[in-house]
Amino acid sequence: MLFGSRGGAVPVTEKNANKMWGGRFAQSPAEIMQEINASISFDKVLAPQDIRGSKAHAAMLGETGIITRADAREILRGLDQVAAEIESGSFVFARELEDVHMNVESRLKEIIGPAAGRLHTARSRNDQVATDFRLFVRDAADSLIRSIGELQGALVEKAEVHAGTVMPGFTHMQSAQPVTFGHHLLAYVEMLGRDRGRFVDARRRLNECPLGSAALAGTSFPIDRQKTAEELGFDRPMANSLDGVADRDFALEILAAASITAMHLSRFAEEIVIWMTPQFGFVRLSDRFTTGSSIMPQKRNPDAAELVRAKVGRVAGAFQGLLMVMKGLPLAYSKDMQEDKEATFDALDSLRLGLAAMTGIVRDVEPVAETMRAAAGRGYSTATDLADWLVRELKMPFREAHHVTGSIVKAAEDQGLDLENVPLEAMQAIEPRISKGIFSVLSVENSVKSRKSYGGTSPQNVAKMARNWAKRLEKEAAGR
Numbered sequence: 001m002l003f004g005s006r007g008g009a010v011p012v013t014e015k016n017a018n019k020m021w022g023g024r025f026a027q028s029p030a031e032i033m034q035e036i037n038a039s040i041s042f043d044k045v046l047a048p049q050d051i052r053g054s055k056a057h058a059a060m061l062g063e064t065g066i067i068t069r070a071d072a073r074e075i076l077r078g079l080d081q082v083a084a085e086i087e088s089g090s091f092v093f094a095r096e097l098e099d100v101h102m103n104v105e106s107r108l109k110e111i112i113g114p115a116a117g118r119l120h121t122a123r124s125r126n127d128q129v130a131t132d133f134r135l136f137v138r139d140a141a142d143s144l145i146r147s148i149g150e151l152q153g154a155l156v157e158k159a160e161v162h163a164g165t166v167m168p169g170f171t172h173m174q175s176a177q178p179v180t181f182g183h184h185l186l187a188y189v190e191m192l193g194r195d196r197g198r199f200v201d202a203r204r205r206l207n208e209c210p211l212g213s214a215a216l217a218g219t220s221f222p223i224d225r226q227k228t229a230e231e232l233g234f235d236r237p238m239a240n241s242l243d244g245v246a247d248r249d250f251a252l253e254i255l256a257a258a259s260i261t262a263m264h265l266s267r268f269a270e271e272i273v274i275w276m277t278p279q280f281g282f283v284r285l286s287d288r289f290t291t292g293s294s295i296m297p298q299k300r301n302p303d304a305a306e307l308v309r310a311k312v313g314r315v316a317g318a319f320q321g322l323l324m325v326m327k328g329l330p331l332a333y334s335k336d337m338q339e340d341k342e343a344t345f346d347a348l349d350s351l352r353l354g355l356a357a358m359t360g361i362v363r364d365v366e367p368v369a370e371t372m373r374a375a376a377g378r379g380y381s382t383a384t385d386l387a388d389w390l391v392r393e394l395k396m397p398f399r400e401a402h403h404v405t406g407s408i409v410k411a412a413e414d415q416g417l418d419l420e421n422v423p424l425e426a427m428q429a430i431e432p433r434i435s436k437g438i439f440s441v442l443s444v445e446n447s448v449k450s451r452k453s454y455g456g457t458s459p460q461n462v463a464k465m466a467r468n469w470a471k472r473l474e475k476e477a478a479g480r
Contacts, residue, residue, distance in 0.1 A: 042342040043100045044093050049135035050100050051083045053128060053211060056231040058119055066122060066221050071115045078112040079104075100132075101125050122221035123214060126245040126333045130210035133341065135232065137254050140348045141203040146477075147355040148196045148261065152189050153473050154362040159185040160466035164459035166444050167282065167372035168381060175379030178444040181367050182466065183457040189469055191264045196476075198257035206250030209234035213244030216332035246332040248322065248340050255319035255344060258351045262312040265354050269309035272361060276302045281371045289357075289364050304357050311354040318347035376444040380409045380419050385441040385450065394433050404431045 055076055062072025082104055085091040097103045109116035159182035169179035209229035212219065218241040225237035238244040275282035285302060293299035325339045383405050390401035407430045412422045420442035427434045440446060451457045 038095055039099045039338050039341070040093050040095055040097065040103060042345060043129075044103070045345060046100050046129075046132045046136055046341075047086050047091075047104065048083070049132040049139070050104055050128070051079050051086075052135060052232065053131045054104065054119060055079050056228045057123055057211060059231065060224050060228045061118070061121055063227070064222055064224055066223065067118045071118050074112045074115045075108070075119050078108045078116065081111055082107050099125075099129075101128055122219040122223050123211070124216075124245070126215050127210050127213040127241075130213070130245050130247070131232070133248075134206060134210065134250055137251055137344070137348075138203060138206060138233075140352075141199050141206075141254055144258070144261075144348065144351060144355070145196055145199050145203070147352060147359070148192050148199070149473055149477055151355055151359045151362065152192050152196070152469065154359050155185045155189045155192075156466050156469045156473065158182075158362055158365070159189070160463060160470070162367060163462040163466060164448075165367055165369050165372065166376045166448055167367070168376040168379070169457070175375070175381045177384055178376040178381050178447045179457040180448055180459055180462055181372065182459070182462040185362075186462060186465055186469070188264065188268050192261070195257065195261040195264060198260065199254070202250070202253040202257050205253065207233075207235045208238045209236070210238050210244035210247070212237060213241035216242055216245050242332045246329070246337075248326055248337065251340055251344050252319065252322055252326070255315070255322060255347055258347055259312070259316040259319045262315040262351055262354060265351075265358050266309045266312040268358065269305040269361075272305040272365065273302050273309065276300075276305075280375070281368055282375070283365050283367050285361065286364050289361050304361055308354045308357050308361075311350045314350045315347040318343035373444065377418055377420075380412065382419055382442050382444060382447045383409050385447045386419065386438065389438055389441045390431070390434075393435075393437065394431075 058067075058072050058075040058079070061067045062069045082091065085107070091107065093100075093103050094106070097106055105116060105119065108119065161182070162185070163180060163182040165181040166178055167181050167184065168175045169177050169184070209225065209232060211228050211232070212223050212225035229235070229237045238247075272283065272285075274280055276285065285300075285304075289302070289304040290300045291303045293301065321343050322340055325336055329336055386408065387398065387401040387405040390396045390404060391398050394401075396404070408422065408427055409419070411426055411430065412419055415422070415426075420439060424434070424436055424438070427438065441450065448457050448459065452461060455461070
């Protein structure tokens with residue numbers, strides 16, 4: 001019997017009792033309450049992590065004597081069976097049980113009976129979900145770290161092959177100075193190296209275990225939090241039980257790293273899209289990474305790159321969304337935090353797909369060297385080389401050399417000539433001391449060869465940097 005709101009006794013019946021909440025609630029939730037409250041449609045992906053956490057918790061309960069070893073063994077046996085059913089696809093997730101935790105526990109009870117009820121001793125769904133989510137994000141981070149390395153490897157391989165393939169370098173999307181295609185690709189290797197470092201750094205910070213924080217205040221049972229933390233591969237238990245259940249910084253930090261990575265992928269995808277246009281014609285992609293048009297038979301669309309470019313919206317949106325969820329929450333747990341998962345799952349999966357697609361694009365793409373080289377020579381891109389020659393050979397102050405070079409560029413423009421085709425006499429009319437040696441720096445090939453400073457675009461530099469990166473990635477993949 002339960003007391004009603006007016007103090008009278010209310011009989012507990014199958015119809016109005018809430019099975020999950022036991023004796024406190026006499027009626028089932030409204031249909032719309034069930035609709036907004038249930039998370040099983042998306043949090044079922046946490047099942048492997050939920051079972052891992054439950055197995056570690058059950059083993060600890062048995063070893064500390066909080067439950068009998070026999071019950072602990074039964075729980076572990078039952079959890080193994082649940083895991084096998086989920087893996088095989090035969091497990092049926094029930095919406096009325098709300099979430100993955102209650103679905104697993106309910107099936108466990110069907111398998112082993114009353115002993116299943118002992119699994120939740122010294123544990124709350126608050127620290128349970130915090131642990132599951134942390135394990136999931138950690139697993140995702142490990143996978144993304146590997147995927148970033150694979151993309152870097154593809155870029156490095158392509159960069160070494162094209163260490164000397166000349167292309168225009170741009171500022172403001174205007175021809176600036178000649179660079180090499182290999183040098184351009186290595187710029188993204190550097191960006192992705194920082195991305196990888198952010199994931200590694202965030203992964204190290206998240207590797208603390210909330211399990212044992214219980215609802216928010218810890219527990220009076222003599223649990224061994226160090227043991228469960230070690231069993232789950234965490235460095236240590238979280239030091240404050242309130243923080244243990246309330247923290248989602250780990251997800252925010254991974255999403256921030258993911259957003260920056262997705263932005264880098266988007267920048268590169270944008271360049272692929274531009275380079276594929278007939279107006280540029282810098283690169284070709286095969287049928288494997290392009291699509292056609294339903295009406296225009298001549299079209300070859302770089303859809304894979306366009307979709308990679310679009311993914312940044314989903315990833316960055318997830319970061320902003322979770323930031324807004326968390327910004328006004330007092331300690332400790334609030335149901336708002338159920339909204340931490342769905343967008344995070346989607347964002348990390350979107351980034352995984354984007355990385356895989358871009359890796360395929362890089363391996364598939366081939367530069368059109370003759371088109372790139374011709375474009376590199378347009379727009380007076382070796383003007384800086386001319387100015388540098390004036391400084392180096394005539395000891396001219398750079399600002400004066402800049403002015404003289406500008407005058408020569410204008411003369412070339414007036415005559416419709418490239419710089420390397422301007423007659424020596426025309427240049428001497430502007431600066432009499434210029435000699436025929438000037439022509440040694442006006443070709444795009446000589447321009448890129450001269451950029452030998454550390455980090456510069458000379459083919460020699462690019463080839464060396466590509467080899468260095470290849471060795472570094474090999475060591476990182478081996479875990480050294």
